[in-house]
Amino acid sequence: MSFKPSSAIIAALLLAAGPGLVQAAEPAPKAAEASAAASAVAPAPPGKGQVVFFRKSSMLGFPYWTNVRENDVALGKLTNGVYFVQTLEPGVHLFNTSVLGKDAMKLQVDPGETYYVEGKITMAIVGYTIVMAPSDEAAFQKAFKGMKLGKPEAAHSEPAAN
Amino acid sequence: MARRSFGLALLCCVFSCSSALAAGQSADPPGPAAAAAPPAAAEAPAPASTATPPAPSASTIPAGTLLVVELTEPLSSTSSKAGDHFGLRLAEPIEIGGAVVVPAGVTGQGEVIDAKPAGIGGRPGRLVLAARFLESGGQHLNLQSFKLGGGGRDNSSLAVGATIAVGLVGALVPGGGVEYPAGTRATAKIASDVTAPPSAPPAAPSPVPTS
Numbered sequence: 001m002s003f004k005p006s007s008a009i010i011a012a013l014l015l016a017a018g019p020g021l022v023q024a025a026e027p028a029p030k031a032a033e034a035s036a037a038a039s040a041v042a043p044a045p046p047g048k049g050q051v052v053f054f055r056k057s058s059m060l061g062f063p064y065w066t067n068v069r070e071n072d073v074a075l076g077k078l079t080n081g082v083y084f085v086q087t088l089e090p091g092v093h094l095f096n097t098s099v100l101g102k103d104a105m106k107l108q109v110d111p112g113e114t115y116y117v118e119g120k121i122t123m124a125i126v127g128y129t130i131v132m133a134p135s136d137e138a139a140f141q142k143a144f145k146g147m148k149l150g151k152p153e154a155a156h157s158e159p160a161a162n
Numbered sequence: 163m164a165r166r167s168f169g170l171a172l173l174c175c176v177f178s179c180s181s182a183l184a185a186g187q188s189a190d191p192p193g194p195a196a197a198a199a200p201p202a203a204a205e206a207p208a209p210a211s212t213a214t215p216p217a218p219s220a221s222t223i224p225a226g227t228l229l230v231v232e233l234t235e236p237l238s239s240t241s242s243k244a245g246d247h248f249g250l251r252l253a254e255p256i257e258i259g260g261a262v263v264v265p266a267g268v269t270g271q272g273e274v275i276d277a278k279p280a281g282i283g284g285r286p287g288r289l290v291l292a293a294r295f296l297e298s299g300g301q302h303l304n305l306q307s308f309k310l311g312g313g314g315r316d317n318s319s320l321a322v323g324a325t326i327a328v329g330l331v332g333a334l335v336p337g338g339g340v341e342y343p344a345g346t347r348a349t350a351k352i353a354s355d356v357t358a359p360p361s362a363p364p365a366a367p368s369p370v371p372t373s
Contacts, residue, residue: 092275106244106276108292110306110351112226123283134290136309 037137037144041085041114049109050087052116054135056143057081061121061128066097068119068132075152078119078130082150083140101129116140221258223303227352230254231293231305232345234269239287239340242277252296253347256358263358264303270296272308280339287339293350303356310348 044050053068055078065079068086070093076084078097090111097103101124107115118135121128234249242248250272256264272293280287293308 105278105288105290107290108275108308110353113307120286122281122285125283129283131285133286133288 037141040083040144040149041140044112044114045087047090047111048087049090049111049113049115050085051093051107051109052083052085052114052140053078053119053132054083054116054140054143054147055080055119055121055130057146058121061130064099064121064128064130066099066119066130069096069098070094077150079150081147083144083147084150084152086152095132097130097132099130100124100127103129103131105132105134107134118143221261221263221358223256223258223263223352223356223358225352225354227256229256229296229305229350229352230347231270231296231350232347233272233342234344236344237274237289237291237340237342237346239277239289240279242274242289244274244276246274246277247294248272248274248291250293250296250350258358264296264298268296268298270294270303270305272305289340289342291348293348298358301356304353305350306353307351308348309350310342310346 041050041052053076057080062080065077067074068076068078075086075095088109090109092106092108094104094106095117097119105117107117109115114137116135116137116139118133118139119130120133122131123129230253231250232253234251237248248271250270252264252266252268252270255262255266270293272291274289275292276288276290278288291308291310293305295302295304297303
């Protein structure tokens with residue numbers, strides 16, 4: 001077995017450059033995910049606001065799902081790893097979910113704005129429930145990989161209370 | 163001979179007068195023109211001043227102008243209730259064309275839209291807020307698009323872990339609440355075009371009482 005100095009030099013160079021290469025390669029997928037998440041949600045139509053409901057993909061309580069409702073009208077289904085975008089009139093909206101326990105959340109929707117609401121699995125006395133929590137674009141982008149677009153159940157365009 | 167000399171004298175007189183007049187015409191204008199310039203200049207801005215009826219220092223703040231505001235009091239998902247009002251303060255002045263039209267420090271009001279304390283089972287607390295207005299020079303600057311409200315720490319994974327380990331005890335694991343100390347900064351936008359009051363002095367930094 002012969003030792004070649006040139007091989008050692010190449011190996012040393014690869015070892016030295018390796019972490020740098022990994023570090024340089026890491027931000028690329030994150031940037032790609034962020035841009036994919038951003039392009040997945042178009043700006044709100046003029047004079048209206050929109051809410052992105054999402055539930056990140058997780059093993060925790062994955063069989064559970066809920067409809068997000070407003071005034072007994074289903075807006076969309078929150079299953080595991082799904083998001084949907086609902087266009088809404090400006091004003092205060094009250095959203096409801098119901099899975100072995102009810103949750104209701106009010107949100108002020110302003111024209112031209114996009115809001116993010118995350119469905120979170122929490123424990124009930126028996127089994128799980130899904131509660132809504134205000135979120136932001138960064139959290140949506142982080143959860144975007146592994147989520148798929150669900151369809152909003154209804155175009156909800158009733159004037160909201162102010 | 164006398165007639166000829168008189169004619170020459172008359173010619174010289176006419177020539178000198180005409181040259182003097184020509185010189186006077188070329189030399190005179192700076193004086194009268196300079197004197198006449200101010201009226202011309204004074205007449206020119208007249209239409210411009212009629213085009214801007216308000217005071218010269220007033221400026222229009224367009225709808226959608228992004229503002230940085232801060233809370234004047236602490237807010238918590240435990241103690242706040244939907245419908246509560248809280249104090250806001252403009253953290254950075256509003257500038258139009260490099261001039262400050264609303265100074266930092268003017269106060270206003272926001273509203274708690276939704277509040278829910280953290281619950282058992284790892285359920286996070288919730289606090290949804292909206293900015294309503296800033297008051298400057300007796301004028302309300304209506305606000306919208308407030309970005310601050312958030313959810314508390316999600317302890318559901320911990321709750322599930324505890325349930326697996328110790329049975330139903332996991333359902334008693336509390337979630338995290340939402341706490342915003344006074345001075346927390348947020349952004350809001352001007353809701354509609356508004357004529358800024360002329361350089362209103364900053365209001366005293368006293369918190370607006372919570373109703």
